[in-house]
Amino acid sequence: MGLPAALDLAGIFVFALSGALTAVRQRLDLVGMAVLAGATALGGGILRDVAIGAVPPKAFTSVGYVVMPLAASALVFFWHPQVTRLLPAVLFFDAAGLGLFCATGTGKALAFGLSPVHAVLLGVVTAVGGGVLRDVLSGQVPSVLYDRQLYALPAALGASVVAVAHVLGAGGGAVTAGAAALAFALRLLALRYGWRTPRPRGVPG
Amino acid sequence: MGLPAALDLAGIFVFALSGALTAVRQRLDLVGMAVLAGATALGGGILRDVAIGAVPPKAFTSVGYVVMPLAASALVFFWHPQVTRLLPAVLFFDAAGLGLFCATGTGKALAFGLSPVHAVLLGVVTAVGGGVLRDVLSGQVPSVLYDRQLYALPAALGASVVAVAHVLGAGGGAVTAGAAALAFALRLLALRYGWRTPRPRGVPG
Amino acid sequence: MGLPAALDLAGIFVFALSGALTAVRQRLDLVGMAVLAGATALGGGILRDVAIGAVPPKAFTSVGYVVMPLAASALVFFWHPQVTRLLPAVLFFDAAGLGLFCATGTGKALAFGLSPVHAVLLGVVTAVGGGVLRDVLSGQVPSVLYDRQLYALPAALGASVVAVAHVLGAGGGAVTAGAAALAFALRLLALRYGWRTPRPRGVPG
Numbered sequence: 001m002g003l004p005a006a007l008d009l010a011g012i013f014v015f016a017l018s019g020a021l022t023a024v025r026q027r028l029d030l031v032g033m034a035v036l037a038g039a040t041a042l043g044g045g046i047l048r049d050v051a052i053g054a055v056p057p058k059a060f061t062s063v064g065y066v067v068m069p070l071a072a073s074a075l076v077f078f079w080h081p082q083v084t085r086l087l088p089a090v091l092f093f094d095a096a097g098l099g100l101f102c103a104t105g106t107g108k109a110l111a112f113g114l115s116p117v118h119a120v121l122l123g124v125v126t127a128v129g130g131g132v133l134r135d136v137l138s139g140q141v142p143s144v145l146y147d148r149q150l151y152a153l154p155a156a157l158g159a160s161v162v163a164v165a166h167v168l169g170a171g172g173g174a175v176t177a178g179a180a181a182l183a184f185a186l187r188l189l190a191l192r193y194g195w196r197t198p199r200p201r202g203v204p205g
Numbered sequence: 206m207g208l209p210a211a212l213d214l215a216g217i218f219v220f221a222l223s224g225a226l227t228a229v230r231q232r233l234d235l236v237g238m239a240v241l242a243g244a245t246a247l248g249g250g251i252l253r254d255v256a257i258g259a260v261p262p263k264a265f266t267s268v269g270y271v272v273m274p275l276a277a278s279a280l281v282f283f284w285h286p287q288v289t290r291l292l293p294a295v296l297f298f299d300a301a302g303l304g305l306f307c308a309t310g311t312g313k314a315l316a317f318g319l320s321p322v323h324a325v326l327l328g329v330v331t332a333v334g335g336g337v338l339r340d341v342l343s344g345q346v347p348s349v350l351y352d353r354q355l356y357a358l359p360a361a362l363g364a365s366v367v368a369v370a371h372v373l374g375a376g377g378g379a380v381t382a383g384a385a386a387l388a389f390a391l392r393l394l395a396l397r398y399g400w401r402t403p404r405p406r407g408v409p410g
Numbered sequence: 411m412g413l414p415a416a417l418d419l420a421g422i423f424v425f426a427l428s429g430a431l432t433a434v435r436q437r438l439d440l441v442g443m444a445v446l447a448g449a450t451a452l453g454g455g456i457l458r459d460v461a462i463g464a465v466p467p468k469a470f471t472s473v474g475y476v477v478m479p480l481a482a483s484a485l486v487f488f489w490h491p492q493v494t495r496l497l498p499a500v501l502f503f504d505a506a507g508l509g510l511f512c513a514t515g516t517g518k519a520l521a522f523g524l525s526p527v528h529a530v531l532l533g534v535v536t537a538v539g540g541g542v543l544r545d546v547l548s549g550q551v552p553s554v555l556y557d558r559q560l561y562a563l564p565a566a567l568g569a570s571v572v573a574v575a576h577v578l579g580a581g582g583g584a585v586t587a588g589a590a591a592l593a594f595a596l597r598l599l600a601l602r603y604g605w606r607t608p609r610p611r612g613v614p615g
Contacts (some may be wrong), residue, residue, distance in 0.1 A: 031562040358450055
């Protein structure tokens with residue numbers, strides 16, 4: 001397994017942790033935990049793959065994509081107080097996953113022949129779609145829709161970098177890594193300084 | 206761009222307005238507004254296209270389909286009090302979009318070889334699916350499920366006209382226009398006279 | 411129509427009843443009832459078919475798959491007090507549908523070339539996906555996520571039996587029937603004895 005595949009599985013794992021911790025907060029059982037872990041980790045990629053016609057989606061062909069959410073569920077099931085104490089670290093790695101998936105999602109959509117505009121859209125879907133599913137399944141309005149501390153915008157930035165590079169004839173691992181790092185950095189800065197998405201005037205937070 | 210394409214984009218725009226206004230009511234931010242605008246405008250067509258195998262769905266190949274929700278979001282972001290004052294007009298145009306999409310959605314499903322029964326079903330999904338997504342994403346029970354003032358039934362009527370005409374060997378722009386007009390008219394009459402979908406006995410509104 | 415097809419339609423019908431009864435409880439109208447009946451009965455199979463690339467999904471090619479939810483809606487619309495009184499029977503037949511769909515769903519995924527692990531996953535999705543859609547559409551956290559009385563686990567058991575038999579070179583009607591019976595029996599036992607899915611420690615029910 002090369003570095004990209006290892007990073008990919010690590011991103012899946014961290015997203016799955018966030019789903020499993022949501023299940024604890026919502027007082028769900030082991031099934032709910034596995035479902036939220038899987039939906040959070042795999043939902044964005046499944047939506048992208050179905051949209052671009054990459055069927056069956058990678059979630060249904062890669063064994064690692066099933067093992068990671070189950071492993072995250074087992075971890076949280078037995079040690080959720082300890083994992084909860086590591087929440088700052090989970091947020092840090094979640095930001096890394098956000099960066100990674102917006103970049104790789106955009107690249108996959110471009111590879112399937114979508115226009116740069118649509119590839120950006122699907123890159124963002126890849127990065128935030130799983131979290132949207134997690135929130136809808138657990139009875140909450142998706143947090144990305146009111147975006148405490150920029151979440152979708154860093155993903156849009158990373159996706160745009162990949163798409164613009166593609167238009168300029170560039171691509172490959174360096175562009176993906178740079179775009180992911182940029183999205184990751186913007187997300188961390190937003191967390192650190194409390195940067196928020198603008199709201200329509202007259203609409204309180 | 207011919208008249209059908211222009212009408213199609215106009216319908217997308219009005220559905221997107223309804224999504225963006227929902228975001229204001231739900232106190233979401235700019236990201237939430239763009240997501241609800243896009244989901245409302247494009248959700249029904251995406252569901253239909255995935256179901257019939259028209260992949261990537263038109264939402265992921267047409268640039269206009271991405272521009273319209275962004276334009277509607279920008280408009281509502283800066284001038285939502287004014288747009289809200291125009292709500293009766295939004296309802297009027299939404300009814301026009303409902304009529305248009307139930308007719309064109311049914312036609313597309315027939316063109317992909319589906320039976321008339323299933324084409325009607327997918328015509329209704331095209332017309333109401335975006336609104337269902339909008340409501341689920343904003344944490345509400347989809348309004349079409351308790352249908353204050355007929356909404357799905359006018360769409361089913363318009364879709365049925367297209368399907369019956371197809372069985373009788375007719376089709377094309379005139380049938381689409383007639384079916385859309387019929388659905389549009391029934392929706393306006395329902396709004397004007399407060400016609401509602403029947404409820405099971407003993408179930409209050 | 412052979413026995414498998416008849417059982418399949420019977421399972422669709424019972425799942426549709428459960429959706430239609432939910433619509434009564436949630437005070438929805440006739441449209442809401444038909445939508446919940448259809449989503450509950452067909453949602454799991456549609457998700458599976460889209461995932462494995464069996465497009466259009468059977469729900470959009472089989473007329474019986476549309477007729478059953480409409481028939482269940484008509485029945486519940488006019489006679490819901492009587493149907494509600496039959497709820498124990500509905501739970502019994504729902505358990506039969508759960509068993510049937512986890513087994514046939516896994517078999518279809520295997521027939522489309524998915525690995526045994528992913529086929530089990532999609533077998534469970536087939537069996538419980540419709541109920542998840544029903545609950546999300548009616549504004550509730552999906553009951554399968556907190557699983558009063560085992561629901562997803564019997565489906566996982568039945569799906570695993572089909573997948574393991576496939577690995578061992580067995581298949582066909584006898585395996586499907588046996589796996590379905592096993593899931594059915596475990597679900598009934600869980601209902602009878604109140605067996606519940608484990609929860610993470612410190613998380614009350």
